């Protein structure tokens with residue numbers, strides 16, 4: 001019934017965005033700290049103003065370093081201005097509701113390399129369209145975007161094999177899924193050939209014509225691109241040099257006796273002369289407040305131009321999706337106030353599925369890491385072959401247990417510290433565009449990493465346990481495996497913490513700094529009673545110490561009987577003697593499990609908080 005209802009609300013004509021948003025900004029200043037010693041501040045935007053209307057394609061242009069991206073960041077809500085005001089339809093902008101209806105496609109827009117175009121769009125639809133849109137409508141929306149963006153032939157191609165232009169179109173399509181009223185695109189044409197640029201700008205032109213406010217930053221648009229542009233906003237040294245239509249630019253320049261040579265693109269001319277005439281241009285444009293040159297806008301694109309460039313004016317076709325249903329209990333109003341369209345559990349499930357699919361698609365890393373664990377286990381197994389039941393090899397068994405701990409800790413730590421930072425650019429874009437919460441992403445990353453970690457740890461544990469001839473006792477074996485698994489999970493969480501703070505390069509340098517204190521306070525190199533009193537607390541927070549205790553208790557504790565001795569004299573015939581020697585005779589396994597869970601939880605909370613801060617700031 002509900003599905004029928006929503007079905008009936010769907011229109012089949014090319015959509016015109018109903019809730020158009022006109023945006024304006026006044027006296028925006030943006031300064032940043034200059035250097036680490038915060039003595040001075042650098043001014044990037046200086047009191048600029050302007051306005052952009054729905055239904056228009058506006059190009060923000062200017063020389064490199066003029067401040068285009070900074071302005072775009074502020075307009076999109078990615079950065080806060082130092083002073084100044086932003087308005088939507090004449091009212092002071094509400095950040096949360098504006099973000100629900102806008103999207104920002106950054107210059108360095110990465111997509112999920114392992115997924116095909118269709119899969120990426122389907123996942124975007126599942127994350128960005130709420131439950132009021134049924135599966136069939138989501139599927140249809142994905143199909144419409146594929147057709148509208150000319151991606152039909154690449155729909156089953158993985159993103160890593162797409163061309164630059166196709167990747168850009170996919171990035172745009174991912175945001176188009178939720179049909180935003182305002183679109184910000186930073187340098188979407190950089191690195192593309194002129195024909196691809198034309199197609200993309202035409203796409204923006206069409207998206208604008210359907211009622212959207214489309215803002216695109218382009219260094220220096222060519223004459224062909226300018227035919228599809230409604231408005232120019234020219235930035236020079238953090239000021240506005242011109243705001244108005246393309247045809248209005250020549251008369252604007254002539255008014256100041258700046259004569260563009262014949263057959264010269266006026267936009268190129270403006271870029272060439274703007275740095276020598278900053279004051280003149282800023283005064284005449286009133287730093288963006290002068291709106292006298294916007295009236296020349298022609299809303300008709302020349303048919304000859306379309307024909308000549310092989311562009312179809314009906315290219316973009318998106319049906320209107322049903323609005324969220326009325327709910328008498330008012331729950332839906334609360335939902336609308338939330339920034340996200342789907343509940344957190346659904347975000348978690350979709351993201352976990354996406355990560356597992358990516359892992360499945362690129363099995364090289366998983367296979368390599370499993371192979372490393374098995375090879376190392378065979379090496380250790382044969383090196384310490386069949387020593388587990390012999391009292392003359394108790395020390396060797398202890399060394400082997402510690403090595404196993406260190407090996408599993410390092411592999412878990414380094415794989416997560418290297419893998420995690422690679423995801424940050426994609427996650428930053430998706431999180432900013434309200435696909436999911438930081439919590440949903442973080443928990444899904446953990447959930448999708450744990451299966452591989454578990455398989456690797458268990459493979460290692462099985463091979464080592466049986467080759468080294470440790471006691472064939474199910475309780476000891478289970479305790480051994482469980483301890484190794486817990487230690488590797490904690491190391492994985494510390495790797496995520498390292499990855500959420502640093503880039504891969506810095507993480508490799510700082511990683512050992514994170515992990516080495518745990519090693520020295522593991523109880524293997526230095527006993528608790530031998531350490532200076534003021535350092536002893538470090539033993540309690542060392543997960544390796546708890547891991548080592550867990551392994552020793554599993555193998556030598558739990559009232560293990562007298563061991564056979566293959567030498568004339570064995571000091572550790574009674575395993576209890578060894579436990580006393582390593583100061584572990586009083587240890588309790590439940591405390592080990594509790595400590596490992598506690599340390600893991602604290603590290604997880606820390607890395608979640610750091611990731612949240614990192615995604616919020618442009619760090």
Ligand SMILES: Nc1ncnc2c1ncn2[C@@H]1O[C@H](COP(=O)(O)OP(=O)(O)OP(=O)(O)O)[C@@H](O)[C@H]1O
Nearest residue numbers: 032042044062063064065066067068069070071219
């Ligand atoms: N966080 C920052 N700290 C110091 N300087 C900054 C910061 N952000 C931007 N800038 C400086 O502000 C100026 C404007 O930068 P912005 O990225 O906005 O320029 P742009 O016009 O987009 O340049 P491009 O076209 O080359 O990308 C540049 O000189 C840049 O170095």
